[in-house]
Amino acid sequence: MHGPAALQLTPDGRIRHLLTTEGLPKSLIIELLDTAETFLSSQGQPVKKVPLLRGKTVVNLFFENSTRTRTTFDIAAHRLSADVVTLDIRTSSASKGETLFDTLKNLEAMQADLFVVRHSAGGAPFFIADRVTPNIAVINAGDGTHAHPTQALLDLMTIRKHKGDPAQLSVAIIGDLKHSRVARSLIHGLRGMGCPDIRAIGPGTLLPGDLEHLAVRPFHRIEDGLKDVDVVVLLRLQKERMTSALLPSEREFFNLYGMTESRLHLAKDNAIVMHPGPINRGVEIENEVADGPQAVILDQVTNGIAIRMAVMAMTLSAQKNDQS
Amino acid sequence: MSFIVRNMTIISPGSPMHGKTDIGIAQGMFVDPQVLSGGEEIDGQSAWLVPGLIDCRVNLREPGLEYKGTIASETKAAVAGGVTTVVATPTTDPVVNSPADIHLVLERASAVGHCRVLPTAMLTQGGEGCQLSEMAALVDSGCVALAQGNRPFQSRKIEFNALKYAQSLGIRVILDSESRDFAGGCAHAGRIGIGLGLSLNSPLSEILGLGADLDLVEATGVTAHFSRITTKNSVERIRKAKVEGLNITCDVTLAHLIYSESAIANLDPNFHLERPLRTEDDRLALISGIADGTIDLIVSDHSPHETGAKLAPFPETEQGMSIAEGVIQLLIQLDHQGEISFEDSMAAMTTRAACFLNQGSLGAIKYGNSADCVLINPNQTTEFDHSNWLSAGRNSPLIGTTLPGRILGTWISGQRIARR
Numbered sequence: 001m002h003g004p005a006a007l008q009l010t011p012d013g014r015i016r017h018l019l020t021t022e023g024l025p026k027s028l029i030i031e032l033l034d035t036a037e038t039f040l041s042s043q044g045q046p047v048k049k050v051p052l053l054r055g056k057t058v059v060n061l062f063f064e065n066s067t068r069t070r071t072t073f074d075i076a077a078h079r080l081s082a083d084v085v086t087l088d089i090r091t092s093s094a095s096k097g098e099t100l101f102d103t104l105k106n107l108e109a110m111q112a113d114l115f116v117v118r119h120s121a122g123g124a125p126f127f128i129a130d131r132v133t134p135n136i137a138v139i140n141a142g143d144g145t146h147a148h149p150t151q152a153l154l155d156l157m158t159i160r161k162h163k164g165d166p167a168q169l170s171v172a173i174i175g176d177l178k179h180s181r182v183a184r185s186l187i188h189g190l191r192g193m194g195c196p197d198i199r200a201i202g203p204g205t206l207l208p209g210d211l212e213h214l215a216v217r218p219f220h221r222i223e224d225g226l227k228d229v230d231v232v233v234l235l236r237l238q239k240e241r242m243t244s245a246l247l248p249s250e251r252e253f254f255n256l257y258g259m260t261e262s263r264l265h266l267a268k269d270n271a272i273v274m275h276p277g278p279i280n281r282g283v284e285i286e287n288e289v290a291d292g293p294q295a296v297i298l299d300q301v302t303n304g305i306a307i308r309m310a311v312m313a314m315t316l317s318a319q320k321n322d323q324s
Numbered sequence: 325m326s327f328i329v330r331n332m333t334i335i336s337p338g339s340p341m342h343g344k345t346d347i348g349i350a351q352g353m354f355v356d357p358q359v360l361s362g363g364e365e366i367d368g369q370s371a372w373l374v375p376g377l378i379d380c381r382v383n384l385r386e387p388g389l390e391y392k393g394t395i396a397s398e399t400k401a402a403v404a405g406g407v408t409t410v411v412a413t414p415t416t417d418p419v420v421n422s423p424a425d426i427h428l429v430l431e432r433a434s435a436v437g438h439c440r441v442l443p444t445a446m447l448t449q450g451g452e453g454c455q456l457s458e459m460a461a462l463v464d465s466g467c468v469a470l471a472q473g474n475r476p477f478q479s480r481k482i483e484f485n486a487l488k489y490a491q492s493l494g495i496r497v498i499l500d501s502e503s504r505d506f507a508g509g510c511a512h513a514g515r516i517g518i519g520l521g522l523s524l525n526s527p528l529s530e531i532l533g534l535g536a537d538l539d540l541v542e543a544t545g546v547t548a549h550f551s552r553i554t555t556k557n558s559v560e561r562i563r564k565a566k567v568e569g570l571n572i573t574c575d576v577t578l579a580h581l582i583y584s585e586s587a588i589a590n591l592d593p594n595f596h597l598e599r600p601l602r603t604e605d606d607r608l609a610l611i612s613g614i615a616d617g618t619i620d621l622i623v624s625d626h627s628p629h630e631t632g633a634k635l636a637p638f639p640e641t642e643q644g645m646s647i648a649e650g651v652i653q654l655l656i657q658l659d660h661q662g663e664i665s666f667e668d669s670m671a672a673m674t675t676r677a678a679c680f681l682n683q684g685s686l687g688a689i690k691y692g693n694s695a696d697c698v699l700i701n702p703n704q705t706t707e708f709d710h711s712n713w714l715s716a717g718r719n720s721p722l723i724g725t726t727l728p729g730r731i732l733g734t735w736i737s738g739q740r741i742a743r744r
Contacts, residue, residue, distance in 0.1 A: 146521025
């Protein structure tokens with residue numbers, strides 16, 4: 001098996017699958033963001049329809065529940081004129097591995113062109129990408145607590161649009177980084193773009209053990225971590241963190257780490273506030289910030305469609321060129 | 325049939341024959357070649373003659389899991405790795421739990437097996453960790469030790485009772501120390517596993533489990549063996565416990581001596597093991613544990629699987645590696661790499677293993693002992709590929725590799741075994 005990062009590139013360095021932002025070259029990230037911007041109209045909305053993927057079949061292969069991400073992939077594929085098939089597959093039996101492999105072979109036989117995969121097991125999209133025939137592209141739409149690269153790219157696109165080159169910025173990520181594929185992929189993406197100051201803010205139970213290796217600075221006090229940052233990224237707090245005794249309560253989390261107007265003053269004056277959604281008002285963020293001028297949360301959603309269009313277009317064009 | 329093997333070097337740590345250059349084999353035993361009249365002359369080609377290895381942890385999969393491997397296929401694989409005696413784990417389906425099960429394993433081994441098979445049985449009925457097995461009857465029927473495998477005891481109280489009962493009958497127990505609270509997780513909770521977003525197994529699972537088990541062993545006085553230790557912490561605690569006089573032994577798997585957590589970086593499911601591969605620091609501590617004798621045995625923990633068991637994303641694959649047929653070659657490689665001297669690893673798989681099993685006639689090349697031996701040329705190589713692979717389990721990182729050492733001949737009870 002190839003290394004995970006190598007698997008997603010063609011021999012000449014183009015993007016064949018999108019599996020992770022880890023190790024993704026800066027030039028490719030920029031190309032993806034630039035391509036995504038071409039799919040936005042002058043009003044900043046995604047273009048309604050282009051014929052780029054006419055005759056192509058995109059299969060949404062969701063082994064884990066997701067409405068929002070799946071919908072954005074659906075919309076992106078439709079805007080590119082692709083045919084879209086969505087499969088909701090619940091993994092249940094002990095032999096689900098075989099099921100995944102068999103499902104995959106069956107879909108290949110139906111001549112799909114692109115798989116959008118979400119799976120609860122870290123590495124599942126790599127398993128698929130390693131085994132699909134050469135003319136099929138795989139996009140990771142979230143695997144376990146490992147990676148969510150399209151979310152990271154849309155975050156980078158939003159950051160670049162509002163704040164400029166990440167290589168000049170300070171970014172703070174707040175909350176449950178330990179269980180967050182969004183945070184992990186964003187950190188790799190920011191590192192790829194040369195971001196010099198990435199901070200992680202949260203209690204010891206919610207920060208992962210490899211921050212030092214990622215050159216991310218941990219902070220347990222939000223007042224220390226927020227100082228003079230350009231970008232504030234909030235993460236969704238799952239209810240199960242309380243039942244598994246990682247946190248006492250949502251209330252205590254909000255009291256310690258919730259984004260309030262007064263805390264936001266610690267960041268730079270025009271700092272932006274991001275959140276992958278869906279937001280929990282009164283847990284990660286107070287209403288005044290969520291609805292305030294510094295929040296760019298809905299812009300992230302819009303950019304998400306453009307990014308997914310760009311990823312689909314670029315991976316499928318690399319497939320096409322590979323075969324010719 | 326009798327043989328005289330000449331022109332080789334005997335490597336049998338602790339034996340008076342160590343370093344000698346010829347040996348006789350007659351009537352199933354090693355004999356003085358001077359007194360042997362007749363017999364086939366074997367040219368040892370300047371190779372090494374070593375005692376047949378004793379592998380104290382092998383999953384033969386029979387009964388019940390024949391789709392993963394059989395006594396026939398897996399003992400054949402073991403012989404190809406220089407092993408002439410295997411200790412079979414009881415975690416079959418059903419588990420080995422009654423004298424009838426023991427007889428079944430022994431009869432299958434004698435009918436179709438390619439090497440000596442010594443069965444073990446579960447400490448608790450059905451392996452469920454609730455009721456004690458009929459330990460005396462199991463030992464009488466030929467079981468060499470009682471183990472709980474990777475199955476938890478329902479409580480520490482039941483574990484205490486099992487150990488106390490075994491102690492009173494003079495029965496050795498094999499423990500896989502693990503704290504239930506921290507068990508599970510497919511990767512070591514280190515940089516690689518965290519980075520890949522895998523479910524994590526903290527070393528605390530072993531640290532807490534071993535601590536509690538050591539206390540129970542001390543409290544009951546049972547003769548205990550700790551199997552598959554993986555952490556530096558475990559090596560240090562066992563070293564200390566031995567100094568304090570506790571009657572314990574332990575083993576490490578070959579995989580944990582060779583690989584560390586970085587082996588899973590490519591998500592190769594062959595490295596998804598029941599005990600995760602840990603840090604390089606841990607690996608080096610395990611190696612030093614072999615060198616100073618803290619770790620008594622090296623085991624293969626050979627775990628063959630059907631192809632489908634590994635055909636899934638890493639966390640969803642079954643655990644274990646098929647490794648038996650490369651055991652002696654891997655030991656030579658560890659020697660060549662300067663990590664574990666061949667004499668140290670031989671001691672851990674011959675003399676100490678025989679002593680552990682109370683099998684005085686095995687594990688050493690000396691007159692009167694059972695003639696179990698392997699003639700191996702360390703300067704030649706063995707290629708492992710799909711066409712010559714013997715184990716039913718192809719879940720092995722060895723396939724497609726070439727390792728140092730080539731077996732020229734194997735004898736078990738004085739019988740020459742056909743070559744690979």
